[in-house]
Every structure is written in structure tokens, then in C-alpha cells.
Amino acid sequence: MIINIFVYETIKKNYLMEKEINYLTQANILSNRVRLSVDDATIEFNQLYLSQMMDEVSHLVEGRILIIDRDNNAIYDSFNDIRNTKIDSFEVSRSLKGERIATIYHLERYGETMYVSVPVIYYDRILGVVFMSISLQEAFNTINNVKNLLFFISILTLLLIAVISLFFANLISHPIKILTEAMQRTAQGKLNEKVDIDGNDEIGQLSRAYNFMSTKLSHIEKQRQDFVANVSHELKTPLSSMKLLAESLIMQPSTDTAIYHEFLEDIDSEIDRLNEIIESLLNMVDLDEEKLNLNYKLTYVNYLIEKIVNNIRPLAEKKNIKIIITQWEKIQIYLDQGKIYQALINIIHNAVKYTDEGGKITINIEREGRFAVIKVTDTGYGIPQESLPYIFDRFYRVDSARSRKTGGSGLGLSISNQIVGLHQGTIEVESQIKKGSTFIIKLPMDINQL
16 A cells, blocks of 8 residues: 555656646747747737737647736736736746746636746846646546556455465464364373374474474383383382292291391392392483583503403303404593493493303404494394384383393493493494394594593
8 A cells, every 4th residue: 555655646746747847848938939929119018919829829728828917917818708807826926036837726616727837038028927727637537547546456456465365374374273283182192193284394394393203202102101111020020029038038937047048149139130220210310410420531441341341251151152352452542431331331231131142242442533443243133123223212122021031121222322422422233133233332532521
């Protein structure tokens, strides 16, 4: 609407300016012709000659023409009804002073009218004025038609914009409504909700992000449920064993000391098992709350690996598993010895735990560029390809039944991954079913000591 008003006013201004220039030009031409009727002897207008000359040209002008002398008397009127009448008007007064002027008035009888006044100059003397009165009603009618057309175009454009806006608003709001309803269902506990919204715009990207989040939440919830069930079983089993052993001792008042000693050893073993589970949970909580303060010390990685292998070798010997360390050079970097020890022993212990009797574990220590690389390769069952992206997720267990049998809680690899990450390193996994797995731990040689 603002643009249309601007266009209308511009058209009106230019149109009227064109009319003004045109009528002033006509008035100037008439002024030059009127000057020819001046008598050189008397320096007065020759009335007869003036009337004849003006009658010849007055029909060429659209409006009324008045010739007014310097005493404000109308000595010629193209309409022949106000001749010899005194004309006192603003335009005539200004033209008698030498100005060319055009003014627009609104007259009740004639509508919009333009008054044009031009002086008649004879050898630097102003002898009179050519005064023209022209109706502009037709011009204003044309301008009003343009205004009405612009108004019609504005209304049509607004309606078109409204329809298009409603269409696109519905196009945008409908998928948002679907996404909002899906989020509300997710908030109510339905974690596997999906939305089917195609497109590469922001809404499409948001829907894909929501679907990924929903899948992840569903996966985490399943892991949580499995973890709760597994931990419940792990905690319940040693507690049941300890209760059974204690009740057996209570019900036998006169029991041999050797039997007491045997039963207490079993109870002590179950307590150690409970402590291991609880320790893993506490470590996970500490990692989540970022309570770990790394204590960097200059460490020989080779000696640290040898220490881990010596501690875990008795478990490997029970299953007749060979552990071979391959090292090409001594690698010395800054590490938190205790935390890296925990991360590596989790990985090596898993290799022993999931390798069948008579298998082999190879630990390779080498330098690759700016990284110290530790590769732990086993000949165990391997990890399915579909499970590889999730093995570092907390609570995740590739084979729940097998993990329960071996005492796994699904926290070891997650803790190892977070500890290595805190050292600005990475853990990668390569595995094939029935051929074994290789865990590749990379630790930067130039690690920043925080």
C-alpha cells in the first residue's frame, strides 16, 4: 500500500507538472502573438487587431483566454462574457510584476482548474497579462483511474499474498506440529518415536536429528534396563551365596575349623566380586561428574604394559593362554599412570576373558608419528560388525549371556575409552567373528599437562 501511494503521488505530480509546462508554453506563445497587436505610436493594444488575432487561435486552447491590460481590465475574453471587467487575482498581480505562474484550484462549478498567467512584455515594458483558465477535471479523472487501478492491484496482491502465506504457513507448521506431538510422546516415555518428514530444509534436518536422538534414547534405555537386570543379578548372586554360606555355618554349631576357613574364603571371594562391581560404578560416576584430576608423570609405557601383563598372567595361565609382548623401542611419555593402568588392564583383561583356552594374546608397542600406539590382539570369538559402534557405550554388552557368565558389567570399555580420551588419545577396534579382535590405543607423545 505504501508503494502504491508513492507511485500514485509520483504519477500525479509528474502529470500535473507536464500539464503546467505545456500550458505555460502555450501562454508564452500567446504572449508573443499579443505583443504584435501593440501600436508602436501609442504603446497600447490595438483592440480590433487583438480580437481578430485571438479569435483565430483561441480555439486551439482547451480553456478560457483573457488578455488583461496593466490596469487589470479584461480587454479580451475568449468566452465573451467578462470583457471590460476588472480582474483582481493573485496570478495577474504577480504577472504584472514580471512572473510566469501557474496555480491549481478546486472550483465548485468546474472542479479542478489551473490558472496560468504570463506577462506581455514590449521592449522591457509590461503592457498586460495573458491569463488562461483550464479545467483539469479530465486529467484528475485519469489520475483517479490510475489510483483505483493501483488500489485494485493492491487488494488482489494482498489476497494473493494471504493465500500464499497461509499455504506456506500450513506447509511449515504441519511438520512442526507432527514433530511437537512426537516430542510430547517421547516426554511421556515412548522413546522409540519416529517422524517421517522429508526435505533438506531446517525442519527436515531437525526431524532427522530428532529421529537419531529417539533411536539413541531407545538404545540407551534398553542398555539401562539390561544393565539394571545384569547388576541386579550380579549383586544378588554373591549375596545369595554369602547368605547360604553364613546360614550353613550358623546351623552347624560344632563344625571343624577347616570348614569355617573354607566357607570364609568363599565369602571373601564373593565380597571381592561385589567390590569390583561397585568400584566400576563409582569410577563411572566420577567420570560423568568430571571429578578425575589427572596426575601426569613421566612414564615408560613398556614397563607399564609389562606390569599389567605380570598381574594378569596367572588368569591367562589358568586358560593356557599365551601373552606375547612385542616392543621395538622404549617409549617414555607423560601419563597418569594409575588411570592408564586401569584403562589398559580393562582391555587386556577382556582379551583374556573372551579368549578360549589355548588361545594367544599379542601386545605390540610402537611409535607412529606423534603417537605412542599400543595394539592388543586376541584370538577370541570376535565382535559382530553391528556391535562395533556401541562397544564403548556404557552398559553395552555384546553377548549378555556370555558377559553374565564371565562376570562382565558392560562398564570396563566405557571407562577405558573415557580415560584415554582425557589423555587426548583414541581407541579403535578391528574385529572379525571367530578370528579375534584388535584394540588400538593411541596416546599423544606431546600431550598437554593440565
